[in-house]
Amino acid sequence: MKTIDKIYINGAFVTPHGQEMFDLINPATNQLIGQVRLGDETDAQLAIASAKEAFKTFSLSSKETRIQYLQQLYDALYKRIDDLTAATIEEYGAPVSRAKASTEMALDAFLHAQEVLADFEFERTAGRSRVRMEPLGVVGIITPWNANANFICGKLATAISAGCTAVIKPSEMSALQTQIVLEAFHEAGLPAGIYNVVNGLGNVVGAELTRHPDVAKISFTGSTAVGKTIARGAVDTMKRVTLELGGKSPNIILDDADFTKAIPMAVAAGFMNNGQACIAGTRLLVPETRLDEAKALLKEAVANAKVGDPADDSTVIGPMVSVKQYERVQSYIQSGIEQGAEVLAGGPGHPEGLEAGNFVKPTVFANVTPDMKIAREEIFGPVISVLTYKTEEEAIAMANDTTYGLAAYVSGTNEERARKVAEQIVAGRVMVNSLQHDPMAPFGGFKQSGIGREYGTFGLEEYVEPKTIIRG
Numbered sequence: 001m002k003t004i005d006k007i008y009i010n011g012a013f014v015t016p017h018g019q020e021m022f023d024l025i026n027p028a029t030n031q032l033i034g035q036v037r038l039g040d041e042t043d044a045q046l047a048i049a050s051a052k053e054a055f056k057t058f059s060l061s062s063k064e065t066r067i068q069y070l071q072q073l074y075d076a077l078y079k080r081i082d083d084l085t086a087a088t089i090e091e092y093g094a095p096v097s098r099a100k101a102s103t104e105m106a107l108d109a110f111l112h113a114q115e116v117l118a119d120f121e122f123e124r125t126a127g128r129s130r131v132r133m134e135p136l137g138v139v140g141i142i143t144p145w146n147a148n149a150n151f152i153c154g155k156l157a158t159a160i161s162a163g164c165t166a167v168i169k170p171s172e173m174s175a176l177q178t179q180i181v182l183e184a185f186h187e188a189g190l191p192a193g194i195y196n197v198v199n200g201l202g203n204v205v206g207a208e209l210t211r212h213p214d215v216a217k218i219s220f221t222g223s224t225a226v227g228k229t230i231a232r233g234a235v236d237t238m239k240r241v242t243l244e245l246g247g248k249s250p251n252i253i254l255d256d257a258d259f260t261k262a263i264p265m266a267v268a269a270g271f272m273n274n275g276q277a278c279i280a281g282t283r284l285l286v287p288e289t290r291l292d293e294a295k296a297l298l299k300e301a302v303a304n305a306k307v308g309d310p311a312d313d314s315t316v317i318g319p320m321v322s323v324k325q326y327e328r329v330q331s332y333i334q335s336g337i338e339q340g341a342e343v344l345a346g347g348p349g350h351p352e353g354l355e356a357g358n359f360v361k362p363t364v365f366a367n368v369t370p371d372m373k374i375a376r377e378e379i380f381g382p383v384i385s386v387l388t389y390k391t392e393e394e395a396i397a398m399a400n401d402t403t404y405g406l407a408a409y410v411s412g413t414n415e416e417r418a419r420k421v422a423e424q425i426v427a428g429r430v431m432v433n434s435l436q437h438d439p440m441a442p443f444g445g446f447k448q449s450g451i452g453r454e455y456g457t458f459g460l461e462e463y464v465e466p467k468t469i470i471r472g
């Protein structure tokens with residue numbers, strides 16, 4: 001049982017003014033594993049004041065200094081790889097391979113940021129003027145529970161690259177991961193105030209960051225509903241926002257695809273991160289003429305996706321993060337059944353023998369029509385909806401028939417044709433015959449999947465503001 005009773009302000013671990021305790025639960029067992037003391041508005045205000053003070057000098061720092069700080073953070077976190085991976089398994093329920101990949105991504109963020117920063121032009125010319133790309137100021141960073149450490153590291157690395165200081169409000173459900181990251185950061189020995197961390201609830205600490213006039217920008221990853229609340233709140237002080245929100249990503253399997261590769265890949269895309277991934281490929285669009293073949297391969301691939309103890313190396317799908325999330329996924333499975341979809345694999349309830357944790361049966365629905373809830377809404381669990389199409393044009397129209405636009409997938413043997421299809425999909429990232437991430441390329445959503453982009457040069461541009469200096 002761990003107790004986290006400190007937050008981090010102005011280079012020191014301090015006791016928060018807020019007194020509320022929040023339970024940390026292992027989602028594989030539903031046992032209490034710790035408690036975190038939550039900060040409140042007063043704590044957020046102190047953290048903002050610290051970041052504001054630090055901005056005065058840090059905003060003037062050289063590229064070399066920032067690169068050095070990024071390396072120091074990397075080196076310090078590197079020593080805690082195993083601890084962070086273990087916490088991600090225990091607190092979030094990520095299977096071992098996923099937890100390791102997630103830790104690696106968190107670390108790599110500091111290396112990629114250095115690469116981007118080295119080539120970034122802070123001084124430019126336009127017309128006959130000088131344009132200085134100036135750091136925005138204090139950034140409020142708000143993260144979700146499904147990859148908390150990753151988002152803390154990615155967003156902070158970009159803020160530091162730009163010369164911004166930060167107040168981080170991590171997911172309140174991820175305090176063990178936050179604590180390890182924070183201990184490592186402290187060890188790195190950066191000047192006080194560059195980053196501050198306040199554990200707390202979204203509608204308390206997150207809301208204070210959103211409303212406070214000394215915060216210049218909010219960088220948020222989370223649900224579309226909360227993203228809209230933040231965008232509405234931020235406009236009062238004209239904060240810049242980067243919002244990475246939800247998705248209902250389509251996966252088009254073209255009729256010339258090699259189904260023996262494309263279908264297992266589609267199942268991996270749908271079930272990634274226990275199905276709790278914003279980019280999960282949850283709408284599988286299959287040519288009508290090859291549906292039977294797809295169904296047989298889907299059943300086989302789902303049978304191979306072992307559900308169970310996330311600490312077991314052979315596990316592919318761990319538990320949902322909370323009882324609430326378990327129930328949410330169950331309600332979608334129920335709605336699929338009620339609306340007449342065919343349960344091809346999985347279904348309601350816990351898998352046998354896994355009743356104690358928040359485990360769900362990885363589920364695939366066939367005979368899904370575009371009007372069904374399971375075809376339209378983000379479920380955030382291992383549930384794939386299979387829809388059929390007759391022509392390529394229809395497949396593209398179905399893929400784009402969504403309020404979201406975060407990611408999409410296309411599989412096909414003819415690369416040129418698959419690429420042309422990819423170009424017609426309205427989404428921020430389309431993966432062709434691949435599930436690979438590209439950390440140097442922009443990431444973010446069209447439509448209600450968000451505003452702005454992260455990663456690479458595009459990500460860094462969002463933390464600076466151009467200032468034109470015209471000479472007479």
Ligand code: NAD
Nearest residue numbers: 143144145170171202203206207222223226244245246278
């Ligand atoms: P969430 O929106 O409930 O919470 C995210 C964060 O926002 C948490 O830290 C929470 O405390 C905070 N928050 C809640 N209310 C707030 C408010 N009123 N003001 C300010 N902050 C507030 O999301 P979640 O349940 O933690 O994560 C799941 C969601 O995140 C899914 O919808 C998923 O698609 C999305 N997500 C998106 C991406 C992406 O990159 N696009 C990545 C991961 C997750």
